[in-house]
Amino acid sequence: MDIFQRDLAGLGVDAREEEFATEMLPRIKEAQKILAKLNNGYHDEKQTREILEELMHKKLDSSLWVLPPFYTDYGRNITLGKNVFINQGCTFMDRGGIFIGNDVYIAPKVNIITINHDLNPYKRTITYCKPVYIEDRVWIGIGAIILAGVRVGENSIVGAGAVVTKDVPKNCIVGGNPARVLKTLTDIAK
Incomplete structure (x- = not known):
């Protein structure tokens, strides 16, 4: 299993290991060059999408709309559905995989983080990744933080400034730090 497979599998990756320096770090630096552009x-919109396709190494739907600046540590582990809008200043730490469904709206300065460090202070160079899933028709408010391993259920709203540490059920509004359910959305018209 190579370092990229270990990362996606949630196994520890140590920034001091040789494979990090020879394999992972060059890809991270490549992403930084593309982000600078x-x-x-x-x-x-078309030029932005083309640059993002270069970053993510995949074709993106023409309905995607991203307002730069946009930041990521890797880029290749981001999957975006149709009609996705990502506003300015968002950071996606995607080494663990970020999967965003259709009709998703992401406000400015949202952070989606799939990586965490070892809790042992003598092993903090070791990181562990878990994917984040944002299901269809989700709206994420300004400055929200979605942490590793979280799934945000369809139709839900993440309030401004929320810190989401656990899964969000579908059809609800969450807010706070840590985020908790504030309201259930019962009258959803199709």
């Missing part, structure tokens, strides 16, 4: 200067 994206985040400096003006690009129309």
Whole structure:
């Protein structure tokens, strides 16, 4: 199992190991170069999408709309559905995988983080990843933080500034630190 497979499997990856320096770090640096191109200067929607395709190494739907600046540590482990809007200043730490469904709206300065460090202070160079899933028709409010291993259920709303540490049920509004259910959305018209 190579370092990328271990990362996606949630197994520990140590920044001091040789494979990190020879395999992972070059890909992280490549992402930083592409992000520098994206985040400096003006690009129309098509140009922005083309730069993101270069970053993510995949074709993206023409309905995607991202307003730079946009930040990520890796880029290749982001999957985006149709009609996704990502506002300015968002950070996606995607080494564990970020999966975003259709019709998702992400406000400015949202952080989606799939990585965490070992709790032992003598092993903090070791990181562990868990994927984040954002299901269809989710709205994530300004400055929200979604942490590793979380699934946000369909139709839900994550309030501004919320810190989401656990799964969010479908059809609800969550807010606070840590986020908790504030309201259930019962009258959802299709």
